[in-house]
Amino acid sequence: MQREFVEAPVRGVLKWIDRRLPVITWAYNELVVYPAPKNLNYWWNFGSLAGIMLTIQIVTGIVLVMHYTPHVDMAFDSVEGYIMRDVNWGWLIRYLHANGASMFFALVYIHIFRGMYYGSYKEPRELLWILGVLILVVMMATAFMGYVLPWGNMSYWAATVITNLFSAIPLVGETIVTWLWGGFTVDNPTLQRFFSLHYLLPFVIFALVFLHILALHQVGSNNPLGIDLTKKDKIPFHPYYTIKDMFGLGVFLLVYGYFVFFAPTAFIEPVNFEPANPLQTPPHIVPEWYFLPFYAILRAITFDILFIPAKLGGVIAMFASIFVLFLLPWLDTSPVRSARFRPIYRQFFWILVLDVLVLGYIGGQPPEGWYVTVGQIATAYYFLHFLVILPLLGKLERPLPLPSGLDEPVLGTAGTRAAK
């Protein structure tokens, strides 16, 4: 499948440039003429919203760096004292950035579940999906390191616990952790390298987003019916989806603005308003909400599995819970994309959503009593969904008849693809 490119309708100097460096033609084709399915619903707003959120994070982040001091003796004060109180608008920029991280994850998680519901990862969009999972992985690393920078006590202990995950690696684990820290505990060298990487990784995400869009525009957007659409069922991206995305952006900014202006510390643990203290682990240590399901999976493995000790088992399970997503295009064996035509998958989809919410709840609770048991059941179900239910369902489920195009469900014609 080869995309057709239209030359940008420009004259004069712009034309002169475009002939030598076709950036205008490129932007014109990607952002104006790109033929998008005409039946996209509002769940398709979240990709562009996530892109805008990334831009806001980069812009606010660049400004914050101009006022922040990456040193263990000064980092906390430079954030909570200097930026929050003395820098003009520092409070606004900092709260935009801190809450922006939560918003970014919320948007991306909805975007991912959208892809799961409508089967957007299936042939020919496997690479598009894989690039998306890669973006998620780099986002997680970036968010984690950003969380460490204010050097509050939860920052410090989050850094300690997460870097210690690598100590579970047999033989070389301790050496790797010392190397990550640049010392024998999380300390100034750790803070400075996290600062460096936290500045670098967003640009890596930006490059991955670029590839994500390139792959999307190569194969075309999926749509709520999950069927392949012809040219007559598509409309140009501009003005139809630019205006729809702008409307969605307005709604999203209301939510974002609510948190920034009316509940700016809703996502910040109270413990993080105390400076880092290497001698005092907070009694109840929890990650940010967007890591809670994975944290629950990490803590669910409290027993040795054959020769794998519990600690390593937990770390493997946690990483596996993300990496299983890379395999999703091949684990789901059904050729039908959209859950609209997969009555049984649709139910399992919502059970998975519920399961992830349960994991998120358990991840925020202390690791005691029945919380542990529920966490273990929810963890087992998470892997069961991807590794057993999806492969079997593709073979056993009987999908509903698929329409052949967009006009058909509207006009109610009898012929369907399945019947042919």
Add this chain to the structure above:
Amino acid sequence: MAHTSSREGSGETTRRDFLELVSWSTLAVGTAVGLWPFVDSLNPSKEVLALASTEVDLEPIEPGQRVTVMWRGKPVFVAHRTPEEIEAARATPLDELRDPEPDEKRAPRPEWLVVIGICTHLGCVPVGQRSGEPRGDWGGWFCPCHGSHYDTAGRIRKGPAPLNLHLPPYTFVTDTLVRIG
């Protein structure tokens, strides 16, 4: 490429094969050598490595009391154990332990236990140093992060941690002065 088809087909090792092998190996070694300074620069610097040793005066520590001192940026727990705590640690059969180690080895002077106060699971500082803090099911320490229980010899008894609390290198300078490091 520059291979002659007749020689390639015959499976004979040529001078060119040798040159290619040497070139690629040189490139690989050169790249590794060139990368090493960047990788190694992330390891602890000389300043961090310059070990400090810490001396602890044991005189004011009452039986049953536990104090925390800093060594290499890490908390070290010094516990003045009561006869009951020593008895509990020594009476434990080794086959009940996940990381079997006799108490005699961990505390050569039974009334003094010196351990690094970092949970061997994911590095939190266990609680139990101050009176009133939870000490876990075995009266030692309890890690609030992920629920590991340690006994009065700092040995792992329950929870996700794989190993006993580590022992720092230390010597008794006098009966009431211990040097850690």
